[in-house]
Amino acid sequence: MSNTDDTKKQESRRNFLKLATVGAAAAAPGLAEAQQRRGRNAAVPAAPPEVEPVVPNELKNFKTAPLPPINFPMTGANLFGRACLAEGVGAMFCCPGNYGVINAVANHGIPSYGGRHEGTMVSAADGFTRASGVISTTSGTEGPGFTNMISGLAAAYVARTPLLLVASNMRVADDDTERGIQVMYQQPLTEGIKKWGKRLITPNRTAEYLSYAFRQLKTGIPGPVHLDFTAEVANYRIQNEAELGYYGKKALYRTESRPAPSAGDLDRAMSLINAAQRPMIVASTGVFYNKAWDALKAFAEKAQIPVTESGPQFGRFPHDHPLCAHAAGGSYASVDLVILVGQYCMPTAGEFAFPPAAKYIRIQPEAGDIGRNMPIDVGIVACENLTLQALTDRVRGTDRAAWINEVATAKRAFYTQNDEYYRIGKGYTDAVHPAVIAKELGDFLYRGKLPKEQTTVVSGGYGIARYVRRCLEAHRPGQVINGAYQFGSIGPDVGYAIGAAAAVQLGAGTQAAHKGAPVVNITGDAGFGISGMEIETQAKYRLPVINIVYNNNAWGTWNTYANAPHALHMYLFQENVRYDKMAEALGCHGEYVQTPDQFLPALQRAYDIARTQNIPSVINCQAKKEFWLREQFAPGFLGKTEPGITSYYH
Amino acid sequence: MTVEDVLQGYASRGLLRNFQAVSGDFGFLWMNHKPMRLQWKPQTRTLVFRDVAPNVPSRSPMDREIRAFLSGLASADRPPHRRVDPAQFELFAENRKSQVSIGLRLKDGSEAEAAEKLMLVIHEVFLMLHDRWLEYMHEEFGASLE
Numbered sequence: 001m002s003n004t005d006d007t008k009k010q011e012s013r014r015n016f017l018k019l020a021t022v023g024a025a026a027a028a029p030g031l032a033e034a035q036q037r038r039g040r041n042a043a044v045p046a047a048p049p050e051v052e053p054v055v056p057n058e059l060k061n062f063k064t065a066p067l068p069p070i071n072f073p074m075t076g077a078n079l080f081g082r083a084c085l086a087e088g089v090g091a092m093f094c095c096p097g098n099y100g101v102i103n104a105v106a107n108h109g110i111p112s113y114g115g116r117h118e119g120t121m122v123s124a125a126d127g128f129t130r131a132s133g134v135i136s137t138t139s140g141t142e143g144p145g146f147t148n149m150i151s152g153l154a155a156a157y158v159a160r161t162p163l164l165l166v167a168s169n170m171r172v173a174d175d176d177t178e179r180g181i182q183v184m185y186q187q188p189l190t191e192g193i194k195k196w197g198k199r200l201i202t203p204n205r206t207a208e209y210l211s212y213a214f215r216q217l218k219t220g221i222p223g224p225v226h227l228d229f230t231a232e233v234a235n236y237r238i239q240n241e242a243e244l245g246y247y248g249k250k251a252l253y254r255t256e257s258r259p260a261p262s263a264g265d266l267d268r269a270m271s272l273i274n275a276a277q278r279p280m281i282v283a284s285t286g287v288f289y290n291k292a293w294d295a296l297k298a299f300a301e302k303a304q305i306p307v308t309e310s311g312p313q314f315g316r317f318p319h320d321h322p323l324c325a326h327a328a329g330g331s332y333a334s335v336d337l338v339i340l341v342g343q344y345c346m347p348t349a350g351e352f353a354f355p356p357a358a359k360y361i362r363i364q365p366e367a368g369d370i371g372r373n374m375p376i377d378v379g380i381v382a383c384e385n386l387t388l389q390a391l392t393d394r395v396r397g398t399d400r401a402a403w404i405n406e407v408a409t410a411k412r413a414f415y416t417q418n419d420e421y422y423r424i425g426k427g428y429t430d431a432v433h434p435a436v437i438a439k440e441l442g443d444f445l446y447r448g449k450l451p452k453e454q455t456t457v458v459s460g461g462y463g464i465a466r467y468v469r470r471c472l473e474a475h476r477p478g479q480v481i482n483g484a485y486q487f488g489s490i491g492p493d494v495g496y497a498i499g500a501a502a503a504v505q506l507g508a509g510t511q512a513a514h515k516g517a518p519v520v521n522i523t524g525d526a527g528f529g530i531s532g533m534e535i536e537t538q539a540k541y542r543l544p545v546i547n548i549v550y551n552n553n554a555w556g557t558w559n560t561y562a563n564a565p566h567a568l569h570m571y572l573f574q575e576n577v578r579y580d581k582m583a584e585a586l587g588c589h590g591e592y593v594q595t596p597d598q599f600l601p602a603l604q605r606a607y608d609i610a611r612t613q614n615i616p617s618v619i620n621c622q623a624k625k626e627f628w629l630r631e632q633f634a635p636g637f638l639g640k641t642e643p644g645i646t647s648y649y650h
Numbered sequence: 651m652t653v654e655d656v657l658q659g660y661a662s663r664g665l666l667r668n669f670q671a672v673s674g675d676f677g678f679l680w681m682n683h684k685p686m687r688l689q690w691k692p693q694t695r696t697l698v699f700r701d702v703a704p705n706v707p708s709r710s711p712m713d714r715e716i717r718a719f720l721s722g723l724a725s726a727d728r729p730p731h732r733r734v735d736p737a738q739f740e741l742f743a744e745n746r747k748s749q750v751s752i753g754l755r756l757k758d759g760s761e762a763e764a765a766e767k768l769m770l771v772i773h774e775v776f777l778m779l780h781d782r783w784l785e786y787m788h789e790e791f792g793a794s795l796e
Contacts, residue, residue: 278731333774334732349665350681353777356665356769375664406729462796488796557795560785631711639781649794 053587059540067109073237076206076229077101080166081108083210086250087218089164090134090508093124093499097141098168100234105137111506113498115537118145122152123492123531125163127499130313131456131478132509133289135217136499137164143182146228147189151489153224154193158486159312160285160344162222164213165194169228172201186228195223203236207247215254220366221344222289258383259365261390265380269361270394272378273303276337278403280325280354282643284311286342286364286384293317293477295388296341302392304400306407308332310343310643310650312485315474320452323404329353329641330410337361342384345486346373347650353641363387418470421635426596428633432621434467434550436596441548442471444603445520454514456500459483460493461524462556463628466638468522469646478510484648490556491530494547497521498534501543518544518610525551528579535616539587544610546603547618549579554625559637562629576622583618591619651762653690653697660769681776682791690761697764698753699772703779704790708745712783716750717743719778723771734767735759741771
């Protein structure tokens with residue numbers, strides 16, 4: 001070995017040591033710059049041995065550990081955990097903080113998931129409940145942990161999701177000081193984005209206020225509840241059962257009774273139904289949370305009335321049913337009677353495609369919202385399930401063959417248009433067009449080897465959603481989660497997928513029959529940039545999510561400002577960002593799809609890995625932003641019709 | 651039934667707001683916050699939504715698409731309740747200074763039928779614009795871009 005070689009080796013070792021002293025965060029470009037500054041071409045240090053993320057034993061084995069005994073005297077936090085268990089809370093999604101409460105929930109055996117960001121964990125809880133119909137809880141620490149949760153709470157509120165948001169808070173004794181850190185009032189910040197909330201400040205009334213919370217979660221039009229646990233309440237020690245009074249027993253503080261429709265209301269509804277030639281049912285949120293899908297099917301079939309859907313999840317009526325009008329948007333302007341069932345989020349005139357002459361029946365369990373935004377002809381204040389059963393008893397079989405045929409024709413026209421979009425999209429070979437993802441994903445899920453009712457899908461993203469949701473089908477309740485519903489959030493999709501996948505993993509509620517199946521999440525690069533780090537949470541809990549990232553290097557609205565060079569840069573990202581490599585670094589499987597023909601094989605590989613190893617994937621679909629420009633790349637950015645398959649506003 | 655009767659019916663049901671009627675000239679709010687104006691001229695038996703689509707340059711792609719859409723409404727393969735029957739009504743669009751008006755000339759149909767039919771036509775035109783011209787609807791009518 002020559003002296004020259006020895007010198008090079010020593011330089012190399014010296015450089016490696018210098019690099020090491022910079023710290024673990026030192027990056028290769030930084031080293032290259034340092035070498036350039038020294039004015040010589042130093043040798044590149046030897047690459048460290050490749051390591052991969054590992055799931056530690058503490059994560060692998062915790063489910064087999066015995067639960068600790070929790071007896072009186074117990075803390076306020078443990079009382080909360082006990083109440084969650086008694087009320088059937090299906091899961092908790094949280095970040096560390098609010099320690100007493102989250103440990104209490106976990107120690108009561110409620111499936112618990114810890115993530116990276118409180119906002120995404122709220123979305124996970126929302127996704128869990130939207131997919132399963134089972135209430136969930138989410139927790140964050142006081143101060144910034146809590147404020148991180150606000151956007152997710154707002155999305156849950158407009159979706160009418162019954163989730164329980166809890167956050168710790170500092171001592172009441174320190175109110176209005178800045179002793180230590182994070183002293184703040186939380187409830188004013190969630191005003192207008194919760195169904196009910198309470199700052200818990202009276203330790204010996206904790207059980208009473210928990211009964212308020214669960215009454216709100218379990219009755220009427222659902223919505224999120226926000227509790228903030230001051231330190232005095234979380235740490236208070238309850239001595240015995242007697243101290244709880246009757247608030248320790250749910251049968252004493254709330255009822256399962258539901259309001260039944262009045263005979264007069266049913267008569268008025270029946271007279272409109274009997275007179276209608278082209279009626280349509282809009283099955284929405286209330287049908288899902290009241291488990292009214294069987295009653296809906298019985299009523300629709302007996303009355304021969306087509307059904308479309310709206311709301312934060314789909315599948316209340318099977319999409320391959322002959323009466324399903326979910327994809328028949330072209331027929332909506334023919335409707336003469338609209339029967340809104342559990343349509344809690346109400347559009348204004350012109351937002352639903354039904355014509356101005358259409359009459360409206362609206363069925364929901366609370367009167368306070370009936371008549372908001374749209375005039376109604378008959379309002380029925382009653383449980384959706386009981387009302388549909390009562391209508392089925394009264395309705396007569398009617399021949400509506402011509403109308404059903406018109407709906408079927410509109411459906412065929414919609415699917416023909418999808419096929420045409422696919423044909424055009426497949427012709428763009430230098431990037432992946434969204435029509436290719438939409439059609440091939442739909443064929444894979446519903447017309448291939450998989451049972452069509454198996455796979456739960458989170459339909460998120462912005463521009464990509466307008467293609468993909470056209471090809472999604474729901475054959476049972478909770479199969480499709482309508483991610484951006486009403487609040488239009490860009491970013492929570494990975495969180496929704498965590499919740500939906502947890503529901504499937506646990507077989508919770510409507511996901512029971514498909515326990516353990518892979519879940520598909522469609523999102524965009526803008527949204528993935530906000531919450532993509534949570535794929536580490538998916539990997540950590542072995543949630544088999546196939547995350548399809550539509551990567552067009554831009555925020556979805558970029559095209560509106562395409563001719564404004566001083567503004568445009570704000571709407572763009574670096575091109576060809578490798579989200580797939582990020583996925584691999586975080587313990588997931590990664591695929592980079594650059595041409596249309598690569599998509600389906602990548603989807604199959606990701607699915608196989610999800611099914612056999614429970615490992616999540618990121619399929620990074622490289623598109624280009626110009627696909628939104630109709631004049632250059634037909635069909636361009638797509639519009640939508642509401643309600644139905646393309647809807648997400650109401 | 652007159653045109654006014656039909657429109658008054660919609661106003662009474664709450665679908666039209668701020669309804670005003672002055673000598674065959676009707677004003678109201680309907681699907682957005684922009685006032686709409688409907689004119690009935692009994693002499694020519696013409697019913698027109700005046701300037702219903704503003705800022706659409708003549709012979710622009712959008713102008714052509716609106717006209718093509720209106721032509722399609724007369725197609726024989728449409729169901730009768732969605733069809734503008736050319737034997738009864740002539741459906742037309744005018745573009746003056748980039749303001750598109752849409753109307754019906756009555757041939758055989760009644761004015762009440764014309765009013766019902768034109769309300770449905772305008773409803774369908776707005777559905778088409780929401781579907782195809784999202785940015786336009788955002789700029790002109792305040793529709794959400796997202």
